[in-house]
Amino acid sequence: MPDTLVIIFFVALAAMLLTYIVPVGAFDTQEIAYVSDGVEKTRSVVDPESFRYQIDEQGNSVKQPVGLFEGGGGVGFFNFAFEGMTSGSKWGTAIGVIMFMLVIGGAFGVVMETGTIDNGILRLIDKTRGNEGLFIPVIFTLFSLGGAVFGMGEEAIAFAIIICPLMIRLGFDGITTVMVTYVATQIGFASSWMNPFSVAIAQGIAGIPVLSGAGVRGLLWAGFTLMGIIFTMRYGAKIRKQPQLSYCYQSDQYFRDHQSSASLESRFNLGDILVLLTILSSVVWVIWGVVTQAWFIPEIASQFFTMGIIVGVIAVIFRLNGMTVNRIATSFKQGATTMLEPAILVGCASGILILLGGGKPTEPSVLNTLLSGAGSVIGQLPAVFSAWFMLLFQSVFNFFVTSGSGQAALTMPLMAPLADIVGVSRQVAVLAFQLGDGFTNVLVPTSASLMATLGVCRVDWGAWLKFIWRFMLALFIVSSVVVVTAHYLGFN
Template sequence: MNDGSTPQAAPGAASSRWQMPDTLILIFGVALLALALTYIIPAGSFQTEEIHYTVEGVEKTRTVVDPDSFQYALDENGEVLYNKVGLFEGGGGVGFLNFPFEGLVSGSKWGSAIGVIMFMLVIGGAFGVVMRTGTIDTGILRLIDKTRGNEALFIPVMFTLFSLGGAVFGMGEEAVAFAIIIAPLMIRLGYDGVTTVMVTYVATQVGFGASWMNPFSVAVAQGIAGVPVLSGAEYRIALWVGFTLVGILFTMWYARGVKADPTRSYSFHTDKHFRDQPMGDLASSRWGLGDTLVLLTVIATMVWVIWGVVVNAWYIPEIASQFFTMGLVAGLIGVFFRLNNMTMNDVASSFKEGAAIMLPAALLVGCAKGILLLLGGGEATEPTVLNSILNSAGNTIGGMPEVLSAWFMLLFQSVFNFFVTSGSGQAALTMPLMAPLADLVGVTRQVAVLAFQLGDGFTNVIVPTSAPLMATLGVCRVDWGDWARFAWRFMLLLFVLASVAVVGAHLFGYA
């Protein structure tokens, strides 16, 4: 995304011969590591079982691994089997050179990778149409004029709302849509793309990690662990308040520095795209019935999405269709009212341009999923390297003192989230092992669940395998390398505080 400009003393720009490798190169390097692991670690598998638990009076079932069933795969000679990945595989197999394509086409419409990629393209196209009407640009001008002198309030208010969304209903992918609108507003206010990512997607993950009621992480993990579902809420609510406050203060500290000196921004060079957009001035801007209808369409869609997720458990296919409907209606309004002299051809071209913006992030999502495929995939019943790593980690933690075991559970869940970013998926794989392991080492199962949710949620802030993160970075025009150079401090702060929370919970007998 670098346009060749080199702002003076900008930490987000190259200041020497060495430059942060492109995200695709970093993912390629991780893929090489995954390839090497298939020659070092034998493949193993678990058997699965079905468990039943109750959430708010409703009985639910989930298939989880049997922690006592692990066994290494054996060849015909009785020797442990290594799923060594070759350079290339035919017939739809996964070789090293197959991993980008196989990652891109893996999964289903319900999730990573193909479902998430299509979701990104549709939502990008829909908002491309909305932005083409010019309503959002004009609305931003009027919002800034109405709130002049109170711009700093945007950060704590938005961070709190998005964090609450992550805590209550697992908001994540939905943040991408908001980031498309908020990014130009933030740049107009004197902030940057990094600030936009912080108050949207990162805020949702802070709420997700410290949630007391998230149905996709806390409820699932507690049900699997045999802990009363949604119990221990008082401590988690306190953690949510604390972590949200830390996120707000960290974001405001960074944003204040960027506002004082824009070249301190880690996304200064890529923010040029937004800075170069002609915004005009309030005196010459229009606002008519067409603009009101477009704005109402966007607001109604957001309400519709939240209602669908909370009430009907809608996910990627439904949400994508909701946003496509928004783009279609906004386009028809734009043509009828001649907003920016729009024609039907403009609606089509702006949809394609909006989708094209998402393509770089979509490629990264597919390649990241390909790494998991190199390790054998995430199926517990299939012999894979990942299952062997999971079993070895459990055995290692089981031999540690109590406090250290609790902390290592957090560390393990944080690392494991790189490979399995789905909260419910990670719970199904890890909690059947961590829960009985907690009993053996003297850690309460409630603490084991806490270690899971904090490790799972917070690392979504930085891992390039997180599809919503890459999508949000894409719409905000922030390179992952620049993001990593900024976010590692915040990630370290979250991990230190999470460590204190888990160890403190253990010492005080949180149950």
Template structure:
């Protein structure tokens, strides 16, 4: 016991030695740097121009930057103008200590920041009600029961299900709980803990990265970038199916090799813990109420897709449909007493689900505040941001357009090491990369695509991902052993994603 206490103290001390700063801290540091930058970088501005394009057979126009029109602002004496930001500002101005508030209240219900924030809270609350019914949990448990002894179906069906969860509602942390249940079963079937991580957490990140509707990543990024929310879903659906099938194939090939020779597994030693366990019978509830909840979620998804395609629904309409979904699921849960739900549980679970989204919502608002420090994101007004964009555009625009698109993907992949939150990364990078895409000749839709692929796939390996480390922990896998296994898979995903991003640009994805 004494030795355990000493080891615990040692681990605690080691953990306290280095901690990755919270995303909110990173944003505040960026805010400080942005404020300092206003004293050294002169302000400039772009002219804008209207461009026409064809979408779904209809000619549309969009206001974009004219990259050749940049010029620095000067005062009456002909000197360069600096928009210096102090600690405070009054009258609705921007200062270092009031940039979070100004960012949170900026925009309108149609976009960043306040519209996107409210969209996140409503969506989070709606899915909180759905999760409270227990239907999602019990559906997976029931699947486990039904596929025992059917190894040829168990892995692909589970992988598909978790990938779908990541694509539809950003499933990630939830994989940890299911890994606890699935890990012993996987080992008893002749596989290993690594296979468990693949069919749970990794599958969610495949879905998360290639999602066509995830409200916590692609929808936020599109809202910030000024791209219609859930647009481009046809291409993303194909991409999701392709990457999911690739993930399933990779996992099954690995699993078959481990089943033939378990000692080849990097987690063979730690799997001894599960080999020594007896797996009890896991009974999963499923009744008419669960079926109705699943049908409600499915019907809402189809309804929203139809509304976006047929009627160009945007943030307000989409949020209202998902709110209705949560309301209906809650009523079903009460009527059928799913998980003993009461009317008050509907309200409690909605608040809890919305509460989960409060932190990323704050990130969106604060990141918008940083943008306000740099000039507010309006390219036709004098701002430091325009000068930065012009300089960055000078670097990237020197590359072929396809190279610029690929470089955006590489940047997002690297940046994800520091900010693993999808909404947080979107809040930090999309306000800058969206107009930069205009300068580089890349569509904003491709910039969003580069974001979601870069943000999602590197979550599979970066040790700063809390969900990854938690899943590895419950499967008793050391991160070093995990990295030895998954680097080939990461390399495969990186190569394929690079091809997707470059191809999307060449095909004019918008």
């Protein structure tokens, strides 16, 4: 598959070509009233019945073709990347979301540099040996939390290298290792209430309060995590009883031939405990601020920046991983660097929106015309089917763009206003995005993280497909029920 940025480039090219074909149009907006926390509020939304084409003096519909270059701050095709990255404000897309991502990445870069997360997992592995009944649920929950809180995904690859030989030694197999590491992170990623790489970005793009609906998503995370634990434990119990039933029994022979009795040792002291308490208290503090003080992107970014500083100071005092003041700065920059790729994707994808005329419904644009056309098709269906088709669309689209932030940047600028048109709340549209995007990461061969984890566990993707399709089907069915129920209950 081509790189996500390559896909975005050709989507931008297609967007430019559309401006030569599709006439521009605009909507009117209307104020709607809704109740939040017992208080009646209003919100401006698109009036789906008000669409009209822009016409010239002769009464013909008008097109606004985009050229290759445009000076004076205008928008041309080769301007789209820069214009996209610098669009918006600190309160939202794109510049606000990009800066939010860089600050969050830097803060968690400091956290990861302390080694507390790594050593905590190793310590847990060591302590639970001999008590296999707790091993799978504890490890699965831990990795799911990692996916939910800070978008853990690629990090699971390194842990799979460590955990896989231990799982084989305990009577499980390589597939079980993939389940408790990478799959667990994607369960958390998909159902997260605060993942900065998916739900936070999607909500920011959709124009709804970042981290809103955390209570509902927290319950979903618990339910989907429990679902994954039960599925994995049942499979693990079957393999321990009859190892030959494993889909990767032959490839597991490598680990059986290289078993080691060496114990796992890891550092875990008062400093590590203080780091974990700082992370936990920061998460609780941010949720409180969002719910009670209406914090948005600037405030949330500032709180996590503060968390990174506090964690760094603790690490220096307790000499965690030999941390120094200079290493705090270095790890922050390295953590922010890891966010450059998704930040660029968000900016470039925002440029596509600009090529199509921008996201303002009251200004004539190609995007408004496309939304009106899509709305007229989907709008013929009951709103609940529209919500479900959003889930289906995001699930299929993830085959081509496996980056959560990249997919959010590409799809949410379209899905959010479309949700207004068809009568689906933007919160439900975000929910459909995160469930569709996250869960299919455990299946699609275009996911580099999945293929790498399968590789270190020596599990062939064909064998993995034979195993995981049942779980994927169950996830999709439950996700469909969740999205439909959320729509009927007015999740907003």
